[in-house]
Amino acid sequence: MDQDTLLNLLSASADGDKQAFADLYQSTSGQLFAVSLKMLGRRELAEEVLQEAYVKIWHNATEYQHGKGSVLTWMISIVRYRALDMLRYQKVRKEDPLEDGQEAIFEEHINDDGPQVHKNKLDQCMGELEPQQKQAIHLAYYNGLSHHEVVGHLDLPLGTIKSWIRRGLQQLQRCLSL
Amino acid sequence: MNYRDPQLKDALAAEYVLGTLRGQARRRFQKLMMQIPSLRESTWLWEQHLHGMNQLLTPITPDERVWQQISMSLGFVDNVAQAPLPETSNVVPMATRNRLWKGLASMASAAAIVMAVLVVNNQPVPVATSQQVAVVQSAQSKALWLIEVTSNTIEVRSTSNLKPLANKDYELWMVAKGVENPISLGLLPKSGKLTLVKNSQFDDMDIVALAVSLEPLNGSPNGLPTEVLYTAELAIL
Incomplete structure (x- = not known):
């Protein structure tokens, strides 16, 4: 539509x-x-x-x-x-916490026939992020996780997660504004 | 903190949209957005950036009751049974089969008026060949199909009020006195006009009403209506 x-x-x-x-x-x-x-x-x-x-x-x-x-x-x-x-x-949380293989579930929901031109640019820019940055942003965005909860999933220090997300977003913005 | 600093503003807006800005910081940001237009604009920009990610999600159809609850919350209807389903926007399924048959007797003064207009305005149609007519109406009393029964055929025209579902068909049935199950008369056109062959039993039966059901494509899988949407009374000319 x-x-x-x-x-x-x-x-x-x-x-x-x-x-x-x-x-x-x-x-x-x-x-x-x-x-x-x-x-x-x-x-x-x-x-x-x-x-x-x-x-x-x-x-x-x-x-x-x-x-x-x-x-x-x-x-x-x-x-x-x-x-x-x-x-x-x-304070609701998923009954099945995300586990290994979560990315596979995630892929199932991906619909590559998305209509938007903007989407392609976004895909491209997301693709340019470090895999870990991308994963942290995905967890926060799609699953509504806080910094602390992302820490729980990726098992890395809070400061690292915060700076990954912050830098990932900055890079995303630079890429999308080009 | 200087919220007018472009870098900080962007960083906060991004994390607000991402959802990682939490607690007190989030509430403070929401308040500042009301006061600082540029902060609002940054937020809108980030919404446009990031929400593209959602367009990759495959749509999942919510349960019907969501729409029914919305209709009730907004006062569109008084109770759930009245809430029209959005996917069949001019359609109100009968709550129960029982209600369908009971409701027949009291039907259709509005339909009669529409029919009168139809017949009067339709001079080129040779009235002599039409023996009976019916108008299938939506719950909002909009005519959806006009049905004329002639000696050998049933002529059906859909109206522009009809908003058909692409992945469904609509089937016409006759409900006769003393016959337990409705008898199929064929599929209705989703646009334009269609001529159905009249069932040989049609003239011999005491037809109480016509009914329209929602069916999978190509019609009822088991010879019985799947979901009755409307009924219409036949009027003899």
């Missing part, structure tokens, strides 16, 4: 068009649920976050502006921040 279609649905939703909002939900909920489920790891919590996020999207539809990124990016942000809140306040 392209940006123009989503924008039309979102702006109609902002005007109170319930059908447009239902269509918006249908077009995006699979993607947003994947984000939420990946972070929370438990279906019922991921659904709760998804539900709250869409209620917020309906109420805040008028606040979307192009400067905030694509409609999908904006919606993903709402889901992610809600999921981070959930992780933080409820």
Whole structure:
């Protein structure tokens, strides 16, 4: 679903068009649920976050502006921040902690038919990171792990993890801005 | 700390979006974003950068109840049973089969009005050949299919109100008095017009209603409706 279609649905939703909002939900909920489920790891919590996020999207539809990124990016942000809140306040953790072979599970969820040009640039820039930097950023991003939790997974000192992530992000930004 | 320092600003925004900025620092950052526009802009930029990673995730369909809960939270409907499923946006499945048959008697004054308009406005159609008509309506009383029964055929036209699912088909059934199960009349068009051959039993039966079901592609796998979506009353002309 392209940006123009989503924008039309979102702006109609902002005007109170319930059908447009239902269509918006249908077009995006699979993607947003994947984000939420990946972070929370438990279906019922991921659904709760998804539900709250869409209620917020309906109420805040008028606040979307192009400067905030694509409609999908904006919606993903709402889901992610809600999921981070959930992780933080409820202290929920995945029932199956990530283990060796986690990368294999991760690969299964990768869909290389992603439509975005931006995605290719991001792939390329992520590919230029040191493997450990990339892994730390992936753990933090996809799984909503804190610095301390990333330490637990990679078994390296906190200071090292922090600086990997910080430097990885700096390098990512330089690469993406080129 | 000077939050207007571009490097610090970027670093904080990046870790905020990544999710590694936690606790007090996170709350302070959220407050500062409200005050400092450039901090907000850095954050939006990082959202655009990083959220591309999510587009690599394969979509996973959430349970239907998520949409039902959203509809209820937003006051679109009063209870779960009324919440239309978004994937069949103009469709409200009957909650139970039982309710379907019970509901038949009280149906369709709105449909009758639509039919009257249809017949009046449709002069080029030779009325004499149409013996019966029906309008299949959505829960919002929008006409989805117009059905005309002639001596040998059933002519079906879909309307622009119909938003069909690509991976499903819609099947038409007749429900006859004294016959336990509905009898299939064929698949409905997802766009445009279709002529179905009239079932030979059609004229001999006392048809209480027509029903439309949601089916896998190519129709019901077992000869019975999978999920009844709507019913319509036949009117004799």
